Amino acid sequence: MTRTISIVGILIALAIGGWLFAEQSKNEGPTAPAVTQAEGQALLATASANFSQVVPALQGQYAQTGSYAGAQVPPGAGVSLVSASSTSYCLESNVNGTVVHEVGPGGSPAAGPC
Numbered sequence: 001m002t003r004t005i006s007i008v009g010i011l012i013a014l015a016i017g018g019w020l021f022a023e024q025s026k027n028e029g030p031t032a033p034a035v036t037q038a039e040g041q042a043l044l045a046t047a048s049a050n051f052s053q054v055v056p057a058l059q060g061q062y063a064q065t066g067s068y069a070g071a072q073v074p075p076g077a078g079v080s081l082v083s084a085s086s087t088s089y090c091l092e093s094n095v096n097g098t099v100v101h102e103v104g105p106g107g108s109p110a111a112g113p114c
Contacts, residue, residue, distance in 0.1 A: 040111075047100035047109040050093045054079045055104065058089055062105075082114040090114035 054073045058081075061071035068084040073091070082101070083090045092101045092114055101114045 043095050043098055043100065043111075044109045046095045047093050047102070050078050050095070051091050051102045051109060053077050054081075054091060058084075058104065 054077050057074055058068055058071050062068055067086040068089045069086055071081060071084050071089065073079050073081045078093055080092045081089060082092050088103060088105070090101055090103050092099055094100075098111065099113050100109050100111055102109050103114070
């Protein structure tokens with residue numbers, strides 16, 4: 001009789017522990033809102049660093065010609081110049097499989113393509 005009560009007690013303790021672990025994982029696990037927000041901020045920060053390497057070349061093109069049309073980005077920067085007109089440009093970067101773009105001049109990185 002004592003063994004049965006002990007086994008039932010252990011099963012109840014394990015069930016409660018499992019439930020508490022599952023509840024905590026909702027708020028502190030890898031899919032928690034705070035974690036996904038931090039990942040998104042890191043993604044945009046990385047893209048911003050990539051774009052900041054290329055913007056001086058585009059500004060140099062504009063200073064010489066008065067237009068962004070015909071500008072080229074330095075090779076190996078991890079950034080593509082998707083469009084360039086006389087007054088604006090759009091850059092794209094692939095950061096860990098996610099496409100991020102920046103419309104310039106003076107833009108800020110945003111998720112998605114141009």
